């Protein structure tokens with residue numbers, strides 16, 4: 001089944017009870033047991049819920065995975081994975097990981113006695129050199145946010161396997177339509193479904209997939225015990241959003257590619273970060289593992305005055321912290337997603353006061369381009 005067909009027919013899309021063409025919102029916390037000794041598989045919605053089950057089967061189908069789990073946010077999904085580590089374990093992760101992940105590592109894992117090493121994620125050798133006898137997990141994310149750095153997922157997964165190290169990868173930016181980390185040897189794949197998978201900036205949700213039964217069992221236990229289960233209403237909205245994902249992504253990616261190419265030609269734009277450009281430092285690595293450059297790009301202007309002018313003048317994209325909506329979203333990492341980091345750290349990683357991130361929506365490209373043209377002075 002090809003992807004646009006799969007998005008509509010490749011997982012449970014019809015209610016087995018009634019034939020409803022949309023899996024209903026099973027808006028219930030508990031389930032009556034006709035037989036007190038046996039339940040139907042559903043007893044309490046923190047453990048399992050039919051609408052949430054459908055969302056879990058959906059992400060498993062899209063990632064060609066055996067098992068899927070749905071969470072109340074991308075962070076709940078990430079935390080359920082990171083909490084597989086124990087006191088005395090060592091974790092290696094890229095220094096450009098998502099800010100929330102960074103916070104879990106620094107505020108919780110370190111306090112719980114997990115050792116952590118941050119590496120330059122685009123340098124495969126650094127991953128290998130960071131390995132210690134107690135290294136239990138490599139945590140990856142490609143492309144990274146907001147600078148779109150690339151990690152060679154297959155190479156890093158191969159190193160991990162050689163040393164019996166678990167690999168987990170945040171695939172939010174590429175989505176299951178453009179990159180399949182499991183097929184590159186990664187053990188666990190995570191998504192913030194808040195972004196492109198739901199796609200309408202109206203749900204917060206997270207997803208995890210794996211092919212390994214033991215990992216799935218452990219993650220399922222974390223989902224139940226940590227309590228970050230997805231609600232039925234949000235699962236239903238996500239299932240609705242996902243049906244148009246193929247069309248949405250096609251348009252958003254085409255818009256991003258065209259905007260990135262256009263920005264390259266503008267003298268006011270110092271740098272354009274987009275893995276779909278052949279000028280991107282790791283374009284060759286990226287095209288080996290993904291089918292396109294995705295729908296997120298970032299770029300740097302010359303001055304902060306130009307940045308202020310752009311945010312004031314732009315009329316089409318909304319100005320917000322998120323990404324992955326049908327509407328284009330312009331954000332300012334310096335004061336939004338990365339504001340909680342010390343200035344020096346932000347500058348070190350390349351998040352400067354003149355960096356702007358654009359998540360491309362499905363608007364007409366002519367309007368997006370002319371809006372940028374009018375706003376970049």
Ligand SMILES: *Cc1c(COP(=O)(O)O)cnc(C)c1O
Nearest residue numbers: 073074075098170172192194205
């Ligand atoms: C948004 C995001 C997250 C966190 O997801 P939430 O749904 O906001 O909890 C994690 N990773 C990446 C790459 C993201 O963009």
